[in-house]
Amino acid sequence: MVFIDKNTRIIVQGITGHQGSFHSAEMIKFGAKVVAGITPGKGGTKVNDVPVFDTVAECMHLVPSASMISVPAPFVKDAFFEAMENGIKIIYVLTEHVPKHDEVEMYANAKRNGVILIGPNGPGLTVPFESKMGIMPNHIFKKGGVAVVSRSGTLTYEIVKALSDAGLGQSTVLGLGGDAVVGLSFLDMLKALKDDKDTNAVVLVGEIGGTAEEDAAEYIKKGFGKKVVAYIAGRSAPPGKRMGHAGAIITRGKGTAESKIKALNDAGVKVAQYPQDIPSLINEGK
Numbered sequence: 001m002v003f004i005d006k007n008t009r010i011i012v013q014g015i016t017g018h019q020g021s022f023h024s025a026e027m028i029k030f031g032a033k034v035v036a037g038i039t040p041g042k043g044g045t046k047v048n049d050v051p052v053f054d055t056v057a058e059c060m061h062l063v064p065s066a067s068m069i070s071v072p073a074p075f076v077k078d079a080f081f082e083a084m085e086n087g088i089k090i091i092y093v094l095t096e097h098v099p100k101h102d103e104v105e106m107y108a109n110a111k112r113n114g115v116i117l118i119g120p121n122g123p124g125l126t127v128p129f130e131s132k133m134g135i136m137p138n139h140i141f142k143k144g145g146v147a148v149v150s151r152s153g154t155l156t157y158e159i160v161k162a163l164s165d166a167g168l169g170q171s172t173v174l175g176l177g178g179d180a181v182v183g184l185s186f187l188d189m190l191k192a193l194k195d196d197k198d199t200n201a202v203v204l205v206g207e208i209g210g211t212a213e214e215d216a217a218e219y220i221k222k223g224f225g226k227k228v229v230a231y232i233a234g235r236s237a238p239p240g241k242r243m244g245h246a247g248a249i250i251t252r253g254k255g256t257a258e259s260k261i262k263a264l265n266d267a268g269v270k271v272a273q274y275p276q277d278i279p280s281l282i283n284e285g286k
Contacts, residue, residue, distance in 0.1 A: 002127075002147075002172050002189075002192045002193060002196055002199075003066075003090055003116060003125060003127075003172075003192070004066060004090065004125060004127055004130070004131045004133060005127060005130045005131055006031060006033070006130045006131055007033070008032075008033060008065060008066050008090075008131050009033050009035045009062065009063055009064045009065055009066070010027070010032055010033060010034050010035065010064060010066045010067065010068060010131070010133055011034070011035060011036045011037065011038060011056065011059060011062075011064045011066070011067045011068075011083075011088070012024045012027075012034060012036075012037045012038070012050075012067070012068045012070060013037075013038040013039075013056070013067055013068070013069045013070065013071055013079045013082075013083065014037075014038070014039060014069065014070035014071035014079070015037025015038065015039060015047045015048075015050065015052060015070070016037065016039040016042050016045070016047055016052060017039075017070060017071070019070045019094065019135075020037065020039075020047075020068075020070040020071075021047050021048065023068075023070065023094070023134070023135050024037065024047065024048055024050065024068075025048045026132075026135075026138055027068075027131075027132045027133065027134075028048060028050075029138060030126075030129075030131070030132045030138045031129060031130065031131060031132070032131045032132045032133065033131070034048070034050050035050070035059070035062040035063075035064055036050060036051055036052070036053055036059035036062050036064060037050050037051070037052040037053070038052070038053055038054070038055065038056055038059065038079075038082075039052055039054070040054050040055070041054065042054070043055075043058065055082070056082045056083055056086045056088070057086055060086055060087070064088060065088060065089060065090060066088065066089075066090035066091070066092070066133060067083040067088050067090070067091050067092070068092045068094060068124070068133045068134065069083070069091065069092065069093045069094060069095060070094045070095060071095060072095070073095050073096070073097040073098045073099065074099070076093055076095050076098045076102060076106075076120065077098075077099075077102040077105060077106060080093065080106045080109075080117075081109070084109065084110070084113060084115050088115075089114065089115055089116060090115070090116045090118070090133075091110070091115055091116070091117055091118070091183075092117075092118040092119055092122075092124050092125060092133045092134060093106075093117070093118070093119035093120035093121070093122075093177075093183075094119065094120075094121075094122075094124065094134065094135065095119075095120055095121065096120065096121040096178075096179075097121075098120045098121065098179070100179075100180065100181060103120060103179060103180075103181035103182070104181055106183075107181055107182075107183060110183055116183070116184065117182075117183025117184065118133075118174065118175075118176075118177070118182075118183050118184055119175075119176075119177040119179075119182060119183060120177055120179055120182065121177045121178050121179045121182075122134075122153065122175035122176055122177030122178065122182065123135050123136050123153040123156055123157075123175035124136060124174075124175055125172070125173070125174045125175075126141060126170075126172075126173045126174075127171070127172050127173075128141040128142065128143045128144075128169065128170050128171075128173070129141070129143050134175065135153075136156065136157060136160070136173065136175070137157060140157055140160050140161040140164055141160060141164060141169075141170060141173070142163070142164040142167075142168070142169035142170065143169045143170070144163075144168055144169015144170055144171065145169065145171050145198060145199055145200040145201060146163055146168050146169065146170050146171065146199070146200070146201045146202070146203060146282060147170065147171050147172045147173070147174075147189075147193050147196070147199045147201070147202045147203070148160055148163070148170055148172075148173045148174070148202075148203045148205065149173075149174050149176065149186055149189045149190075149193075149202065149203070149204055149205070150173075150174070150175050150176065150203075150204075150205035151175075151176050151177075151178060151205060151206055151207050151212070151233075152175075152178065152205055152207055152233055153175055153178070155205050155231070155233055155275060156173065156175050156205060158275050159203060159205060159231065159275050159278055160173055162275060162276050162278060162279055163203075163278065163279055163282070165279075166279035166280075166283075168279055168282055168283075171196065171198040171199040171200075172193070172196070172198070172199065174189060176189075176212075180210070185212050185215070185216075186204055186206070186212045186213060186215065186216035187212070187215050187216055187219055190202065190216055190219055190220065190224060190228075191219070193226070194224060194225065194226070199226065200226060200227070201226060201227040201228070201229070201282050202224075202226060202227070202228045202229075203228075203229055203230070203231070203278055203282070204216060204228060204229075204230040204231075204264075204269070205230070205231050205233070205275075206230060206231070206232045206233070206260055207232060207233040207234045208232070208233070208234035208255055208256060208257050208260070209234075209255045210255050211255060213230070213232065213260040213263065213264060214259065214260060214263040216264075217260075217263035217264045217266065217267040217269065218263070218267070220264075220267040220268070220269060221266065221267040221268070227282065228267075228268075228269045229269060229270050229271070229272065229278055229281040229282055230264050230269050230270070230271045230272070231271065231272045231274075231275055231278060232257050232260050232261055232264075232271060234257055270284070
């Protein structure tokens with residue numbers, strides 16, 4: 001597993017909102033240690049039996065090390081800096097429509113300060129039957145050795161369920177987020193998973209736009225040492241078609257499904273035609 005486990009103490013910034021309240025309850029059911037919620041003006045109340053504080057500073061006696069941010073987009077940057085400045089090193093942003101200049105500032109400061117930033121606008125991070133920060137459905141997971149790293153929320157769920165149905169459990173499942181500027185990348189995750197003893201195979205779920213998959217392929221080619229299979233969404237998109245994710249923008253011939261599939265194939269990574277083909281590619285050659 002990477003980044004979080006059953007001992008990780010999590011706060012939820014925006015816990016009193018609909019998303020924060022619902023998803024923190026699901027996280028707790030899954031086994032996550034949610035120790036506090038943060039909503040200015042709501043301090044002294046409780047949500048899902050979790051104490052709510054007005055500020056992050058007020059809850060630091062509970063020794064949190066991770067935060068899920070579920071606040072309206074204009075306030076995400078402030079929530080991120082509040083968490084980071086109080087020493088929280090793992091920050092996941094659920095919120096979508098975060099202004100791009102705020103994302104750039106968050107990304108730069110996370111890198112500078114050694115903070116692991118997940119998202120914005122992604123389904124989060126799940127370590128089956130250890131912990132969860134995010135919105136992935138609890139019932140689809142099975143414990144095992146396959147890590148899934150994805151740019152697409154709904155495809156993540158579909159592929160995890162296909163793996164579980166095939167008897168292939170997961171070690172870590174991470175949604176990178178669909179925006180043009182996000183924290184962790186495929187490359188970051190491959191580096192983290194390379195030495196992870198709980199992971200013996202990796203599924204990369206990419207999509208058209210950007211060069212994240214090509215960058216990952218270059219790294220794998222240099223000797224990753226574990227089996228990697230992939231799926232690329234948007235391969236049937238007509239030329240010039242803009243996909244729903246802000247990150248799915250193709251420029252100057254780069255970022256096409258063809259260029260991604262070729263780069264991955266050149267690195268020895270088999271790319272599934274359909275999401276449901278992934279379990280058989282994982283099992284191939286066993």
